[in-house]
Amino acid sequence: MTENYTHATPLDNITYKEFESNNFEISPQIDSTYDYIQPEEVSNDVAQSDASLTVAAAVVAMLEELGVGCAFGVAGGAMATLWGSLSNSLMQVLNFRHEGGAAFAAVEAHFATNRPTVVFTTAGPGITNALTGLFAARGEGAKVIFLSACTSAPQRGKWAIQETTAYTLPSEGIFTSGALFNYATTVECAAQLPQIFRRLALGLSQPGGFVAHLSIPTAVQTSLVEQELPRLDLQCDRSIPSLNTISKCVSKLTEGKFAIWVGFGARNAAKEILALAEKTGAAVMCSPRAKGIFPENHPQFIGVTGLGGHSSVMTYMQEHKPLYVLVLGTRLGEPTSFWSQAMIPRSGFIHVDIDSQVPGVAYPHVETLPIQADIEVFVQELLAQMPAIETTDSCFPNPEIETIAPGTDNLVRPEVLMSEIQKILVEGTDAVVMAESGNSFTWSTNLLRFDQTGRYRVSTGVGAMGHAVTGVVGAAIARQGLAVAIVGDGAMLMNNEISTAVKYQVPAIWIVLNDARYNMCFQGMKLLGLTGADALIPETDFVTIARGMGADGVRVTREADLTAALEKAIAGNGPFVIDVLIDPSRPAPSKGRNQGLAAQGVKATNTAKQVSFPLV
Structure with missing residues (x-):
């Protein structure tokens, strides 16, 4: 319709x-x-x-x-x-x-x-x-x-x-x-x-x-300009939904319980989405790119969907069975949904996006009310007409971080590294944190928690290696403040701009998950039961490389040294590389990706347990 x-x-x-x-x-x-x-x-x-x-x-x-x-x-x-x-x-x-x-x-x-x-x-x-x-x-x-x-x-x-x-x-x-x-x-x-x-x-x-x-x-x-260039009437025009559209949404959302699925396109509507959720008691989930738009420590937040996401989302969909899901500013593509049938609500989607070609594409067989509108304006209009809803669902499943066992003096476990990043960089600074494609993406998305928009960046569309490795310099320059990239050793070898950061003395920090392999590929092939492929690379000393370019850095081989390394990087106020030798055997939370490949015809023979948003 x-x-x-x-x-x-x-x-x-x-x-x-x-x-x-x-x-x-x-x-x-x-x-x-x-x-x-x-x-x-x-x-x-x-x-x-x-x-x-x-x-x-x-x-x-x-x-x-x-x-x-x-x-x-x-x-x-x-x-x-x-x-x-x-x-x-x-x-x-x-x-x-x-x-x-x-x-x-x-x-x-x-x-x-x-x-x-x-x-x-x-x-x-x-x-x-x-x-x-x-x-x-x-x-x-x-x-x-x-x-x-x-x-x-x-x-x-x-x-x-x-x-x-x-x-x-x-x-x-x-x-x-x-x-x-x-x-x-x-x-x-x-x-x-x-x-x-x-x-x-x-x-x-x-x-x-x-x-x-x-x-x-x-x-x-070098040719010369002879004619005048135009003066432009600078006024902002945003797509506004009709009153009839808003009324139809209110009618559907008041029929029964509903959930809100937040995407990156809703990043300018964080305040309004929080108000809508608290007014209606709706559960809220988000895509990987939308982390922080809705506070992840809020009791109504049920988790991240898609790659590196949380199993608590599936628990909610299976046990609470919402009538509708209000989708705000996400294409619901493979990295966000894996097109999982378990994510389909009983009566369908209300899908709002600024792009009219987005609603209904990911789930074409599901009843969808498509609305083209600016997300901020839409939610403001919806709030004005939406009545407060008393809900019996006072307790939702929330993402849980598993208890970390005591460490050893061998290699650093990625989950321990993420815990230290959360404490020192996420909670202790206002830094923008971005994660590279690969296991860096899944570990960061699954374990880090943000309570405000604009603090976390990942790429799910192209997902190119080297995006965060170099993008961190642009973010730090533009915001004139600290930016952090969590990257793999493969991406760091592929493309980096440490030299550029040194030239302009940019406060960029690279945290390298150094495991001498393309570990998403290595682990993925193993879980899919495919053998013989070579995903190993020679171990690299990234601190030596950084110092050779004029930056500073530190290599971390023990979990006990993580705190000091992160604090030194912050204090340096310039380009800094933390080279962390991580345990490559720790299974990254990428079960959904592997099952998604299996659904596309890649034969999976290994059913080892992984904690993540699964494809059901």
Whole structure:
């Protein structure tokens, strides 16, 4: 059933003439936590023509007006003019060691501040190196603008250095709007800039993510701008559900008990979700990315779902059997639900998301009331009409941390490490904590507890190794405060930006789970009963590497030394690596992932017990 709602016109369906004829109100105001430049503050450099203004300088000035504060990238000759304009702008320009790391850093800088960020690269491999990080930006719902250089028209097809044309790279998807970029174009002349400015502003004004690509030929970067760029009417427009929609939700949710399933898309509605839960007595669960949006120490919190999640969620669904589940801002994809049939409520889902294509996709056979709306606005409207509900369910199953047995002087158990991280970093600082893909993800998601939004970050869309290893630098730079990455040794070897953190003296801490193997793969193959695959890697001394780059660090081989190592890292106020030799035999809480693979046809022969959100 289609619900009534107001929404912004999709970007790809708007032409330049429609911009002019319909007088769209365009706003780069992403949310109320950041005050964007108001119309009267637009600088004369952008609003008026200037015979000496180059395309590169005009593009950079546009980005400043759109609220960009940080730019991350790797330079090259093809984008020398653009790099020069960036370097002399009001933006903080961070020069990274690899374009992939720069892109991941830009993603995390966006989420640390809610401001759009920029990634810049030169032509050819600069572009292709950045694509995985930009793919993650799209999947995570970040607001990132990618600036790249490409070959000038007279040199195309002539084997220019790092030629970037249709002769050498597929144009579809990289230089055009599609699955990777919400908006992409090649700037062939200065006359395009007014239209580009409007399209970027419109995209950034929409709730949710927006990833754009502006490819600027080397010769065009130095050409002069002769026409005025537009002044934009900066007003925020958020999708508001109709009164009929809210009334229908109230009617369904008052029929019987219901649960709330919180996703990352609800991160701006934490206060409202807490009020709704306490007003109605509803149980609350969350996706891995949504940890902390609803306090994990709250008696109504029943656990995290999906990868690294909690068995207490399944206990609730089986014993309390809610009539409905109100889904707020999550796609319910495999990392969040494993598409488990046990998560289906008796009467179906009420699924709210800013993206109209999300509700009903993960569970297409289940009755679903789809609602397209901004989550914060929706919950505010629902609270206004929702009566207080007296519930007989006063006690819900909550996630439990198993008692840890006394340790030894051998290797560090991951669960002991997580306990120390919880005490010293989560409870003792305001640091952003992010976990890398692999067992780092499952241990952190399952065992750490957060009571506020914005403190925990994982990637569940792309899940690229190296995301947190490099993203931690972007988060620390953007928030101007401590950021911590919990990573595996495989990811740390694949891609890191320790050298960048040293250059800018960034307070980033890497905690490396060093077990000399890709342990999620190693343990997963064993549990699936598959033998012969090699997941081992040589043991690496990451403290020696860190010191060789100018950072500090400490190696931990005993559980008794964890506290001192973590406290030293905090006191250092600069880049710091804690290299922890962990016990590789401890089974990570990833049962759901292994059973999910089995459900897709991978034969599982080992049924060893694992504690986690299971696929039932």
